[in-house]
Amino acid sequence: MKTTIYDVAREAGVxxxxxxxVINGKGKISEERRQEIMQIMERLSYQPxxxxxxxxxKKTYTLGLLIPDxxxxxxxxxxxxxxDQGNQHGYSLIICSxxxxxxxxxxxxxxxxxxxxxxxxxxxxxxxxxILNPLMESSIPTILxxxxxxxxxxxxxxxxxxxxxxxxxxxxxxxxHQALAVLAEDPKVSSSRERIRGFKETLVGSGIDLPGHWVQxxxxxxxxxxxxxxxALLQQTQRPTALFCCNDLLAIGALQAAKELGVKVPRDLSIxxxxxxxxxTVTDPPLTSVSxxxxxxxxxxxxxxxxxxxxxxxxxxxxxxxPELCIRGSSAKPQQG
Amino acid sequence: MKTTIYDVAREAGVxxxxxxxVINGKGKISEERRQEIMQIMERLSYQPxxxxxxxxxKKTYTLGLLIPDxxxxxxxxxxxxxxDQGNQHGYSLIICSxxxxxxxxxxxxxxxxxxxxxxxxxxxxxxxxxILNPLMESSIPTILxxxxxxxxxxxxxxxxxxxxxxxxxxxxxxxxHQALAVLAEDPKVSSSRERIRGFKETLVGSGIDLPGHWVQxxxxxxxxxxxxxxxALLQQTQRPTALFCCNDLLAIGALQAAKELGVKVPRDLSIxxxxxxxxxTVTDPPLTSVSxxxxxxxxxxxxxxxxxxxxxxxxxxxxxxxPELCIRGSSAKPQQG
DNA sequence: TTGAAAGCGCTACCAC
DNA sequence: GTGGTAGCGCTTTCAA
Numbered sequence: 001m002k003t004t005i006y007d008v009a010r011e012a013g014v015x016x017x018x019x020x021x022v023i024n025g026k027g028k029i030s031e032e033r034r035q036e037i038m039q040i041m042e043r044l045s046y047q048p049x050x051x052x053x054x055x056x057x058k059k060t061y062t063l064g065l066l067i068p069d070x071x072x073x074x075x076x077x078x079x080x081x082x083x084d085q086g087n088q089h090g091y092s093l094i095i096c097s098x099x100x101x102x103x104x105x106x107x108x109x110x111x112x113x114x115x116x117x118x119x120x121x122x123x124x125x126x127x128x129x130x131i132l133n134p135l136m137e138s139s140i141p142t143i144l145x146x147x148x149x150x151x152x153x154x155x156x157x158x159x160x161x162x163x164x165x166x167x168x169x170x171x172x173x174x175x176x177h178q179a180l181a182v183l184a185e186d187p188k189v190s191s192s193r194e195r196i197r198g199f200k201e202t203l204v205g206s207g208i209d210l211p212g213h214w215v216q217x218x219x220x221x222x223x224x225x226x227x228x229x230x231x232a233l234l235q236q237t238q239r240p241t242a243l244f245c246c247n248d249l250l251a252i253g254a255l256q257a258a259k260e261l262g263v264k265v266p267r268d269l270s271i272x273x274x275x276x277x278x279x280x281t282v283t284d285p286p287l288t289s290v291s292x293x294x295x296x297x298x299x300x301x302x303x304x305x306x307x308x309x310x311x312x313x314x315x316x317x318x319x320x321x322x323p324e325l326c327i328r329g330s331s332a333k334p335q336q337g
Numbered sequence: 338m339k340t341t342i343y344d345v346a347r348e349a350g351v352x353x354x355x356x357x358x359v360i361n362g363k364g365k366i367s368e369e370r371r372q373e374i375m376q377i378m379e380r381l382s383y384q385p386x387x388x389x390x391x392x393x394x395k396k397t398y399t400l401g402l403l404i405p406d407x408x409x410x411x412x413x414x415x416x417x418x419x420x421d422q423g424n425q426h427g428y429s430l431i432i433c434s435x436x437x438x439x440x441x442x443x444x445x446x447x448x449x450x451x452x453x454x455x456x457x458x459x460x461x462x463x464x465x466x467x468i469l470n471p472l473m474e475s476s477i478p479t480i481l482x483x484x485x486x487x488x489x490x491x492x493x494x495x496x497x498x499x500x501x502x503x504x505x506x507x508x509x510x511x512x513x514h515q516a517l518a519v520l521a522e523d524p525k526v527s528s529s530r531e532r533i534r535g536f537k538e539t540l541v542g543s544g545i546d547l548p549g550h551w552v553q554x555x556x557x558x559x560x561x562x563x564x565x566x567x568x569a570l571l572q573q574t575q576r577p578t579a580l581f582c583c584n585d586l587l588a589i590g591a592l593q594a595a596k597e598l599g600v601k602v603p604r605d606l607s608i609x610x611x612x613x614x615x616x617x618t619v620t621d622p623p624l625t626s627v628s629x630x631x632x633x634x635x636x637x638x639x640x641x642x643x644x645x646x647x648x649x650x651x652x653x654x655x656x657x658x659x660p661e662l663c664i665r666g667s668s669a670k671p672q673q674g
Numbered sequence: 675t676t677g678a679a680a681g682c683g684c685t686a687c688c689a690c
Numbered sequence: 691g692t693g694g695t696a697g698c699g700c701t702t703t704c705a706a
Contacts, residue, residue: 002475004683015693020685027686028691045471050452051391052683055698060388062431062452070432071417073410073615080408083434092448094399094429095407097420111429115387115399134382138339223615252619278410278560282589284621341699352677357701364702365675389699392682 003044011040023048054116063305064112066096066105067123072222072249073277074294075123078146081298082121089306091118098124099220100186106131113138119305121145122154125189141308145301146292148190155308157300157319161191164290164323165198165244168272171288171325172242173206175333177270181214181233181240183226183250192246195274195290199244214240218250226253227260234261234269241334242270248279251287255330266332276326285329293321340381348377360385391453400642401449403433403442404460409559409586410614411631415460415483418635426643428455435461436557437523443468450475456642458482459491462526478645482638483629485527492645494637494656498528501627501660502535502581505609508625508662509579510543512670514607518551518570518577520563520587529583532611532627536581551577555587563590564597571598571606578671579607585616588624592667603669613663622666630658 005023009016014033021027022037029037040046054060063086067075083093094117096108105126112120113134119141126132129152135142136152144156172180180203185192200210216233218225226245230253233240245251251273258265265271265285273280276291300319342360346353351370358364359374366374377383391397400423404412420430431454433445442463449457450471456478463469466489472479473489481493509517517540522529537547553570555562563582567590570577582588588610595602602608602622610617613628637656 002683006683016684017686017693017695018691021692024685030691033691047447047451049392049683051388051397052698053685054388055386055392055683055700056685058685058698060452069417070407070420071410071413071615073408073413076408076410076413079432080406080434083407083432090448092431092433092452095416095420095432096429097417110384111427114384115397115429255619278408279616279619282592282616282621283619284623339699343699353700354677354679354702355675358676361701367675370675386699389682390701392684392699393701395682395701 002049003046005046005048007044008037008041008046011044012037059118059309060116061090062092062094062115062117063302064094064096064108064117064120065123066098066108066120068100068125069097070095071097072247073279074247074275074292077277077294078123078298081295082145082302085299085302089302091302100125100188102127102131109135113140118309119143121301121305123147125186127188141305143301143304143308145297146191148194153317155304155317155319157297157304157321158191159292159297159321159323161194161323162198164274164292165195165200166202167198167323167325168195168244168274168290169199169202171327171331172244172270172272173202173208175242175270175331177242177334178208179238179240179334180208180210180242180244182210182216183229183243183245183254184215184217185222185246185250186217186219189246195244195246218253222247222249223253223256226250227257228253230254230257231261234258234263240269242331243272245271245273248273248275248277248287248289251289251330252279252283255283255287266330267335270331270334272331276324280326280328283330288328288331289326291324291326296321339386340383342383342385344381345374345378345383348381349374396455396646397453398427399429399431399452399454400639401431401433401445401454401457402460403435403445403457405437405462406434407432408434409584410616411584411612411629412460414614414631415635418632419458419482419639422636422639426639428639437462437525439464439468446472450477455646456480458638458642460484462523464525478642480638480641480645482634483528485531490654492641492654492656494634494641494658495528496629496634496658496660498531498660499535501611501629502532502537503539504535504660504662505532505581505611505627506536506539508664508668509581509607509609510539510545512579512607512668514579514671515545516575516577516671517545517547517579517581519547519553520566520580520582520591521552521554522559522583522587523554523556526583532581532583555590559584559586560590560593563587564594565590567591567594568598571595571600577606579668580609582608582610585610585612585614585624585626588626588667589616589620592620592624603667604672607668607671609668613661617663617665620667625665625668626663628661628663630661633658
């Protein structure tokens with residue numbers, strides 16, 4: 001049997017109330033008693049039950065993190081940052097990979113509520129916002145990370161995706177590209193939409209068109225689909241000289257497609273990714289990619305949750321961080337004629 | 338206020354015991370009542386509290402996963418597999434990145450116990466096995482994944498690391514290499530030790546020596562240190578023509594080192610990695626790597642935990658899966674004199 | 675077939 | 691300073 005607060009109390013010849021006080025450092029206990037009880041807890045290797053205390057004290061010291069896929073390096077990095085910052089304050093992290101599927105989001109959200117997590121960080125796209133209703137009504141501190149969702153009154157930490165798209169476009173335009181295409185994520189992913197909007201507006205601002213069929217969408221297996229769609233784009237008679245991919249996974253698919261088709265990167269095709277994950281540093285050629293400050297985002301998200309937990313009020317509604325363009329070998333001037 | 342079982346009972350004009358029974362599908366309830374109560378729960382959008390039920394029923398439906406680092410793609414893949422399989426059975430997953438640090442392992446283990454998780458999966462190295470004592474005494478189902486630990490009486494799911502090392506060596510020997518070196522992980526990581534043992538024994542079996550200073554160990558930032566150590570190896574006057582890296586991260590470091598030094602891979606240097614993560618498919622050149630069946634391992638680990646939960650007894654003590662060599666572009670015949 | 679009641683381990687309030 | 695005690699929301703006998 002696990003040792004409980006009763007065992008400690010009995011052993012010390014005091015009441016459980018007293019033991020509880022020394023555990024929580026509350027109330028007034030004589031230094032003598034305190035020491036004595038601490039020693040007994042040590043000796044009995046007593047571990048207070050978070051479960052029991054949560055049933056009264058209200059805190060489970062657990063956070064939930066919803067992301068599309070923990071095996072996507074970008075989200076793994078975010079998760080690591082959230083984990084570390086949470087751990088700093090005594091919180092554990094429950095990982096929820098949603099594959100951007102509403103049913104999975106709904107299921108996980110319900111699970112997290114039943115488990116009374118202290119806060120939820122959402123970094124996954126949601127198609128039908130109604131599935132968030134139960135959460136909104138629940139008063140569980142919630143914050144959005146790396147995602148935006150209009151009209152939802154949730155604190156949000158994200159990178160300026162629009163600006164990121166702009167940077168990618170500018171870079172490519174400066175290199176002299178005129179025929180640009182895009183590999184997009186599922187339209188339900190707001191960050192992807194914004195990136196493309198930034199990209200497109202910049203092109204249009206320079207008098208360059210982005211035809212609809214040059215924006216290809218990928219949903220599930222990003223690398224695989226990215227490869228497929230990139231191939232389709234490259235096999236047209238009139239083909240793009242530059243490709244903006246909404247994340248590194250798609251860019252890798254594109255890189256593979258190019259290789260298979262004998263299209264040289266960056267000579268025949270420039271590729272720009274997004275997220276600047278470890279993947280971008282190891283590809284052949286290394287990937288030019290727009291970088292997100294994952295670490296700051298994770299830290300910030302946790303800090304905001306903890307603040308909400310304390311003050312019951314979210315201070316800043318939005319924190320928009322700046323992306324940065326990392327230029328590597330996958331982008332260059334287009335070949336002439 | 339959250340709706341509780343009392344609200345439902347009151348609304349239905351029955352006792353909480355009855356409601357509890359329909360929730361858990363136990364006891365005998367008239368079909369009529371059952372339907373009625375179900376509807377009321379639905380209407381009140383009642384969510385049973387896992388916390389409260391755990392305090393009695395004993396299950397938290399939460400699993401803990403200890404790994405070195407969630408942002409290492411190999412472990413992210415394992416985590417994803419564990420998450421999915423657990424979720425299948427209603428379990429959530431708490432991620433614990435330990436950086437292979439005993440203090441972190443100890444801290445997390447204690448946290449997980451206080452949270453009364455139903456099971457713990459350990460995929461991280463431990464130097465001082467004593468820190469596992471509290472866990473061993475706790476009767477929390479525990480299983481080791483992708484790790485071995487002698488004399489610990491824990492169910493284990495892993496790949497045959499020794500065989501993996503052998504495969505790497507054989508491959509390199511068959512190509513004709515005679516001067517081989519190794520990039521190792523922290524010796525506390527059993528899998529790394531075994532891989533090297535397999536590698537070394539195979540060399541010795543072919544009459545080739547593996548000098549001690551040609552086995553370099555990396556501990557923290559694997560890519561960075563791998564690069565550093567690889568550089569050191571390559572800058573010797575007498576340098577290896579092949580390098581076996583205990584995981585893909587190290588191999589990437591090696592790849593970077595070679596690039597910086599102008600050492601052509603695979604012409605001047607063959608590199609073999611381990612884990613066959615997504616990284617291996619995107620490097621330049623693509624990495625020859627020993628692959629682990631991450632998905633099966635994760636599934637198996639969860640199944641074994643659930644079995645222990647049910648039967649209180651671990652059936653099979655060890656499940657050893659087979660690695661597989663994926664030959665890609667980073668390994669080739671050594672250049673002649 | 676249903677309900678009353680005794681906990682699960684802990685916190686917090688109020689007496690002493 | 692310290693202890694008694696009423697819950698927190700739920701499960702589970704045991705009676706009715």
